[in-house]
Amino acid sequence: MDNDVSAGSSTTTIAGRLALGVTLLAFGLGYTDLIDGVTAADAVSIAHYIGGVALFVAGLFALRERDTAAGTAYTVLGAFWFTWAVSAGTQVSDNAAGLFLLLFALVALSLTLAGGDQLGQGVYGLFCVALVLMAVARFAGSDGLTKVGGWFAVAAGAVAWYAATAALAHWPTALSRRAARPGVTAAG
Secondary structure, three states: OEOOOOOOOOHHHHHHHHHHHHHHHHHHHHHHOOOOOOOHHHHHHHHHHHHHHHHHHHHHHHHHOOOHHHHHHHHHHHHHHHHHHHHOOOOOOHHHHHHHHHHHHHHHHHHHHOOOOHHHHHHHHHHHHHHHHHHHHHHHOOHHHHHHHHHHHHHHHHHHHHHHHHHHHOOOOEOOHHHHOOOOOOOO
């Protein structure tokens, strides 16, 4: 593995990834039923203040630093989490909730395809899958599919947390080309 800590190592990016990681972990764990008595509703405060407000502010700081990739991601995802939190508990149709999740899955897909470091793409890709699964679950009324989506959100949160911690602790953040292709020697 390369010890590539330059990607995503600005203070703003680290803070944003920590906020996103904590929010995704709380959100995802609430849907997995892993912890007895913990539901997605328990993640509303975290989503509102950490995922919504703090992430949005981190995005504004990133834009001020001319980091358009992180700035765009954090402001848009901050808006997602804020909207999700303030609308939690309101009565909306399953189709409206599914459409909301599907629209933000498209945002997560855009963030994934925009490039950047491997860990960032992993976070957004896993989050995209989580949102698609949860959207389809709302359209179809499938609690099992919602739980699977929750696990993808947990995985995305764990990757975001690792990316922030790795930048702080100078841990590896990228696979080398040789490590990415097992069995290939330096000669070819």
